[in-house]
Amino acid sequence: MLSPLRRTIAYVFRRPFTVMIPRETLELPDGYRGIHEINTDTCIGCGLCGKICPNKAIDYVFPEGKNPYDPKNFRLRRPAIDLGHCMFCALCEEVCPTNSIKLTKEFQLYGKKRIDLIRLPYELESRKEKRKEYSRDERAKMLISTELISRISPEVKQIEEKWRKVTISYYNGEISEEEYKSAIAKIESEYLEKLREVGIL
Amino acid sequence: MKEEELLSERGKEVKLEISPEEIRSLSSKLLKERHQFLGITAVDFPRENKIELIYHFASLEDSTFIWARLELNRESPEVPTISDIYPGADWHEREAYDLFGVIFTGREELKRILLPDDWIGHPLRKDYSGDEYDWQSQTKEFYYPFGTVKEKIKEEDGVFYLHVGPQHPVTHGLWRLQLKVRGDTILEGTPDIGYIHCGIEKLCEGLNYEQIVPLSERICYGSGMSWSMLYVLGVESLLGVEPPERAQYIRTIVLELQRITSHLLWLGAFCPDLGTYHSMLLYAIREREKFLDIFERITGGRLLYNYPRIGGVSRDIDDRTIEKIKETLKDLESHLEEYEDILDKNEFFLVRTKGVGVLRGEEAIRWGLTGPCLRAAGFKYDVRKNSPYLLYADLDFEIPVYKEGDVYSRYRVRIEEMRESSKIINQLIDEIPKGEYRKKVNLRNVEGEIAFRTEDPRGESMVYILAKGGEKPHRVKFRSPAYMNLSALRRMLPGHKVADMAAIVGSIDLCMGEVDR
């Protein structure tokens, strides 16, 4: 009985092994699997990362003003990542043919709403100076063409469908630009409202 | 009989085709010849209108591994039970009923185990849609999620029921233990599981072979590596792929590191169960932390590694990491001595663990104990020795065996195993050959069937993969050692005091992620 007592009291005279985070920091090793960064210039929009992702946390957004449904524009798509669904397995990093997507040492992830955890490729840009900031509303509008939001709450599926129809008919030349813009604005405001209602935004 | 000829071939993988009636005679014969029952794998073939049941048995003496396959009609799948011969099969039969609707005759009531009692349909059947069970209507009323709470339990004189869990310090996860108690003595202990069932086997059917790797390690939070490695080794032997030698070395090293981490986590969780004021928890976690740092260096993750790949490993190991592993192992050695000082020389610890929760001899086989629990019961059985995989055939290590089969010997086995693992790593670490660490493997069109066994830190784990072409498997089944060790609680608990429940439950090293899958 005495030897355990001796062993335990010895620790009082040693320095504690705990680390005072955040005042002290631990160094992360290279190759740590944290939040992604994407080089949007070298990315060729091949779609392999979205295909390999086990959690389907990657879907693609298109630059503003480009028709997402035109096969010609497929190379312009860039991966948006739902970090809330991501399991940081780094399969996307492995599969990328141009090494455009990489997992960094950054690991702190927080947000007040679900939409905060969905990141656009331009926000994850690997070159810091090119990184863009998006407000929640802007981000939601960009994500309307993806499935990232409708998989969190299926209620918005119909609105996304409407948006799709309008967009396709506009690019097919069935409706004029003014009609398109007013229709899109209406759909988008409805969309944002719905998202606020379900608590994503 | 055909079986006898096949059984005479020792040390091989034997595949038997039997009719449903033969299973009882076969299993009682296998029990006599000291075979461990490993599990029942059910596979649904909607097109052929049949359900296949595969019973796996493994010999405790050599590497004989027996498949007993029987075919059942899909509409009325009925098969005689073996749960009176192998009580450990009880939960497997309930699982097969739960997920496939196979009826086992001749046994006591067949209840669902992983899903709620009022569930409709059998989810692992291929034509299951999931629409039958209406969550909305269920959740509106007061909802008893699982098991027997719903039934009004009659309390006799002096006998009452004590519900341990789902939230209770000793459960180490989410499950419920229903104790029937007279005074302070346990008369019956019935575990109730399924609280965190997440259908990993069903999910696997919708993913392709590469995507299953990160999923499979989510089975167990204590030793993710051993599960993803198990899956990868299974797929590799299915394809007949020989990974590069460097990869094999690295794999063996990380597996043993994982074993040490898992045992340390167990040690840390076990001692507070006995009532130390968490001092051993902190000491063991501190050591584990150093190993997690190594894992972080090697794989990029601390808990979930996603490291093994079909045909190799995802990253190479560098010299600094090797140095670090050596240092940490040296450290571990001195700390293990310290743990022994604190625990083995502590009369209070010995009094609480010796002679408690005894399960040994034939009973241990019948209840399907594996891993440290079985070795503590006096059986020198370790898959690493019996049917070696990776590099274990050429390695020099001992299997610690204790005879008593009680909580104390389980603790001793795990401590010794940490030493042996450290010995294994030290043998390999300096001799990692140069070269490739990963090989490209074509996973386009996989066909075949495999059951691969490894020695998990908790016992013998097995993966069954049935591939019928295409990019996705037809059926993946994970055999979890903790599942059967937990079911053996029903044998271990009766006769003990309520206070011993904590020690016994702690000693079997539970991981609920693995039990519920």
Add this chain to the structure above:
Amino acid sequence: MTLQDLLIYLPRFVLTSILILLIFSVDLIMIIWFERKLIGRIHHRRSITETGPFGLLQNIADFIKLMVKEDLIPKKANRIIHDLTPPLIAFSGILPLALIPFSSEIYVSNPENSLLLVLAICSISPFFVLLAGIGSGSKYPVIGGFRAALQMVSYEIPLVLSALGVVMLSGTFNLMEIVRSQVENTWYLFLQPLGFFIFLSSSIMENERSPFDIPEAESELVAGWRTEFSSIKFGLIMGSEYMKMFVNSALVTLLYLGGWDGPLLPEIFWFLLKVHLIIFLFIWIRVTLMRLRMDQLLKLSWNYLIPLSLLNLLLTIVEKVMIGA
């Protein structure tokens, strides 16, 4: 007692009561801080650091938190018992302070049989514990309550029997007199090492601290008899645990360690120092050893402690006769 006596006695009574309560309540907070810090360091971690210097104010923060928390009462609980037991337990914890002398000057009252009274008051609290367990209306507290009662059966006898050795040596039940006879001769620790050991281990049992924290066994009974108490009720019960610990350590100090006996420094300092040394011992044992099982505790007590304390009595008689001769 004449009016004049009363006029002299009353202000003294009030002043010493306030002084003792003040020392005690500050000390209580410090003991809890000390325990948390020491356990942290033994665990090889830092423990509380953030609130105040070295986390000194953490306990006050926790106390405020407990005050403002919701008081949850289970449906099946007996409301009166549930409300009444925590204050009663705390009361039985603090009452012995009226009888324990802190130094030869500082004491509230000094009746003839103060040791007997203190032991009697200390043995009340298991009844309240049993009551609290039954009144909570759920299973774990009931088991905890009965365990507390069983535990009392096992510690009470060796506790009193070993204290009897001291009484025989000093020839009095008065704590002041016991200390005085130690100051004059030698500490009873040296004359009664066996009695000291028995009294100490029985004290740990009385405190329900590891390795004898059977009634509240965290890993088995969640929190034992106190499972259903929340908010300030829990605070009172928590506090009373430390009060009991203080009282028990004070008893050990008075009976075996010569009370306030010590050179140079003021008496109160020596007294508190010894009390805290015993408390340190309690904490040290708590973090290291495992909890015993109920039947093992009974076995330990009836098979070993009681025979040993009887042996101790016998030895004391021999000692007494030899000294007398």
